[in-house]
Amino acid sequence: MSAAPTLPKRKTGKGVGPGVGTGSTPKSGSTAAAAPGDGSGPAPRPAPQPGTRPGPRPGKSIEKRRARQANRAPRQTRALTAEFVAAVAASDDVAAGPPEVALCGRSNVGKSSLVNALCQQKALARTSRTPGRTRRICLFDVVLDGGQTVRLVDFPGFGHAEVPLSMRDEFAPMIQGYLEGQTQLRAVVVLIDSRRDTDSDAVGFVEWLHEQRLPVVVVATKIDKIPKNLRFPVLARMKRDFGLQRPPLGVSTVDGDGVQALRLAIRDVCHPRVPGKKGSRVQP
Numbered sequence: 001m002s003a004a005p006t007l008p009k010r011k012t013g014k015g016v017g018p019g020v021g022t023g024s025t026p027k028s029g030s031t032a033a034a035a036p037g038d039g040s041g042p043a044p045r046p047a048p049q050p051g052t053r054p055g056p057r058p059g060k061s062i063e064k065r066r067a068r069q070a071n072r073a074p075r076q077t078r079a080l081t082a083e084f085v086a087a088v089a090a091s092d093d094v095a096a097g098p099p100e101v102a103l104c105g106r107s108n109v110g111k112s113s114l115v116n117a118l119c120q121q122k123a124l125a126r127t128s129r130t131p132g133r134t135r136r137i138c139l140f141d142v143v144l145d146g147g148q149t150v151r152l153v154d155f156p157g158f159g160h161a162e163v164p165l166s167m168r169d170e171f172a173p174m175i176q177g178y179l180e181g182q183t184q185l186r187a188v189v190v191l192i193d194s195r196r197d198t199d200s201d202a203v204g205f206v207e208w209l210h211e212q213r214l215p216v217v218v219v220a221t222k223i224d225k226i227p228k229n230l231r232f233p234v235l236a237r238m239k240r241d242f243g244l245q246r247p248p249l250g251v252s253t254v255d256g257d258g259v260q261a262l263r264l265a266i267r268d269v270c271h272p273r274v275p276g277k278k279g280s281r282v283q284p
């Protein structure tokens, strides 16, 4: 007889909030939690029942969860439009525009494919590579679905080490000048082919970018070429070799891996969120 009241109590407690702090809500809380109207008013508190333990206010916890969800940034962003702006040789060849992210990498690393994928266009980067523009820095303005505009700066393919070390590379002075002179630049995405051994040139380039106090995002391209069970070791090796705090982002334009994450990272570095203000972003 005396066991009867305790059993339903435990069952209800488990069913209410698995893994959430509301788990100890008593029976009355469980029906209240399921009722859709529960969070509609300002902190509705069920009348305390005699003999019911004062639990952690079910209505409040649901409100908190809803507020958290409302505050959460969307996990994806799309490119609404993307357009070629200009092919320049120096940062002051074009008027200052939206916040920028530069993409650097050796020829054939997959840079054009990635620019197209980020812009959600098939041939934007390649068509901009008409003869007169291949030796220039190509700028693309991308409008994201949240209304933010970011500028992608597509450098000509080059050997990394020549930028800081010597000026052997014909593009080095142009790229170095742009990286040092562009005030709108928010980060540099360094593309490394995930199938290649880490070369010391690339490591030197990343170190140089750090010295310039430019935020760097290292991206491992063509990750689809690496078998899934080897991706973690490959990215871990790159993390170690480049002295990064986290593994690089593996990206594939063939199956789309990592492209969304990179687009989000670019949006966030160009338009950081205002802490404590729902959905607000810092104006550039």
Ligand code: GDP
Binding pocket: 105, 106, 107, 108, 109, 110, 111, 112, 113, 114, 157, 221, 222, 223, 224, 225, 251, 252, 253, 254, 255
């Ligand atoms: P860029 O010279 O750095 O602009 O490189 P491209 O974007 O032109 O790509 C060079 C080659 O790599 C092309 O044949 C692309 O089809 C190929 N490629 C680019 N991205 C990927 C990828 O994510 N996965 C695979 N498997 N191939 C890729």
